[in-house]
Amino acid sequence: MQINGATALIRALEDLGVKRIFGIPGVQNIEIYDALLASHIEHVLVRHEQAAVHMADGYARATGGVGVVFATSGPGATNTVTGIATAYMDSVPVIVITGQVHTTSIGTDAFQEADITTITLPITKHSYLLKDVDALVPAVFEAFYLATSGRPGPVLIDIPGNVAAAETSYHKPSAAPTLPSYKPTIKGNARQVKAAAELIAAAKWPVLLAGGGVVSSNASKEVLALAEQAQIPVVTTLMAKGVLAAAHPLLLGQPGVYGTPQANAALHEADLIIAVGTRFSERATADADHYAPRAKIVHIDIDPAEIGKNIRVDVPIVGDAATVLGALSERLEKTRRPVLQEGESLAATSLPSSSSSPEAPPGVSAEVPVEAPAKAPAEAPAEAPAKAPANNGLYLNTTHRVFSVFNELLKACEDVIITTDVGQHQLWASHLLDASKPRKFLTSGGLGTMGFGMPAAIGAQLAFPESLVVCISGDGSFQMNVQEMATAVDLKLPIKVAIINNHSLGLVRQWQELFLEHRFSHTLLANTPDYVKLAEAYQWQGRRIDTKGEANNLKDNLRWLLKSEGPALLEIVVPTPDLVEPMIKPGGTLTELV
Secondary structure (H helix, E strand, O other): OEEEHHHHHHHHHHHOOOOEEEEOOOHHHHHHHHHHOOOOOEEEEOOOHHHHHHHHHHHHHHHOOOEEEEEOOOHHHHOOHHHHHHHHHOOOOEEEEEEEOOOOOOOOOOOOOOOHHHHOHHHOOEEEEOOOHHHHHHHHHHHHHHHHOOOOOOEEEEEEHHHHHOEEEOOOOOOOOOEOOEOOOOOOOHHHHHHHHHHHHHOOOEEEEEOHHHHHOOOHHHHHHHHHHHOOOEEEOHHHOOOOOOOOOOEEEOOOOOOOHHHHHHHHHOOEEEEEOOOOOHHHHOOHHHOOOOOEEEEEEOOHHHOOOOOOOOEEEEOOHHHHHHHHHHHHHOOOOOOOOOOOOHHHOOOOOHHHOOOOOOOOOOOOOOOOOOOOOOOOOOOOOOOOOOOEOOEOHHHHHHHHHHHHHHHOOOOEEEEEOOOHHHHHHHHHOOOOOOOOEEOOOOOOOOOOHHHHHHHHHHHOOOOEEEEEEEOOOHHHOHHHHHHHHHOOOOOEEEEEEOOEOHHHHHHHHHHOOOOOOOOEOOOOOOHHHHHHHOOOEEEEEEOOOHHHOHHHHHHHHHHOOOOEEEEEEOOOOOOOOOOEOOOOOOOOEO
């Protein structure tokens, strides 16, 4: 039976298990939208294509599945670029299907023509321009395979309007695609696994560094098993928040430029780092030349290009995180590791102070001006390092209080998914809001995309309609995709938005204050909207509170936000000078705090 390319596309998506598509129709994908009318696949009509990709991204992050986007040619396609780059940097499987001008018009600067496959080449795992309708179905199945296998990521399929209208026959592939040049390694090399196990057995101060690849691989159980088996403290990057429950005694928190002193000191003093599914970005390592100066490094990653790219590696292991960690735990059972003496526990021991180590390399500070982590192996020195002052002053009371109270209320809720935008509020949320499981804290880590939070919340809420989905945003970020408030109303989604309003582009302003002698160049947002009226205009519920006074009933208003029916927005006004602290100064090591 002959059908047109658009119908074949929809049938392929159905056979691939797609339940939901985010997008906007246009002239060049009109055939595709016409074919969609006969399908059971739900379509979410968004207000902007960038938001469509963020919604698909949030849907994919929350479920572990694939997000799918439809966009038309030209500006419709180019509007997806920021969303595609966001998914690419964080290794999220998203399929973006764009319309294109007819094949006879390609290269003529036709109306709404853009070479989207070339534009997105650096930010996709692969891009297709389909000029033959018979190649359409195989390409769709191949695209899903590429997006979800190995290191996940976005794939783009560009379909000219006349190809979507041309006739073809539908044949579902009987086997998974085979690509000779693309064969991800799943099982780690046995010799390398053995070498890693021996290093763990011999290490006195090991640290397990978990990155976003642990979430992608669904390897949280394996991380927990290895950590508890060998009693290794765990540090989780921003993308791995929730891999260990917030209350777990082995968890030291987030490392890097905005990391916790405990996590950063642990990495700096470690003699072994077992890094899993992380790319050692400069935000996580600070000064890479002096990163973990005493440590040997085992790096486990399914993408061989990441191993040794930013940080020297002693034992590289290419493979799937869950598979390799399972093999490593099994191997470690056969390799002796020093055990704690009776009555000792990790909570009672401390890492060594670098001031007591004669092996500090040139250029590395001999002092660690922070409290050393409380969790470390038993061979702690008799003399514990001097403790830094308590956390007083690390966070200003106003913003710290907002997030502390919010966290208290969120912990009382059964199933919570948090999304964030990007900026100071993102970092306060990552430190002060708990996540007990992976895929419950969704944020743009690699690209740092303002405007990600609310669309991602819509995607997550559609995936889990019974969950409480809360977006933490800022007054700068929220306006980037504010139009999607209408989409939430269309879908009757009860998402909650908390806007931390400091009337500035807060994180940029913070850098100007700390490193540019208070020269605040164009970072103050004096004329922000009345968010309560804006909420009402979009048929949301809205409230505003000012944290300067205790009479504002912060807890009552936060409780109102979480308990309200339908979409609701709470604007929380905080002082502009509030800073995210501590942080590492530019060019500094993990122990050089501002």
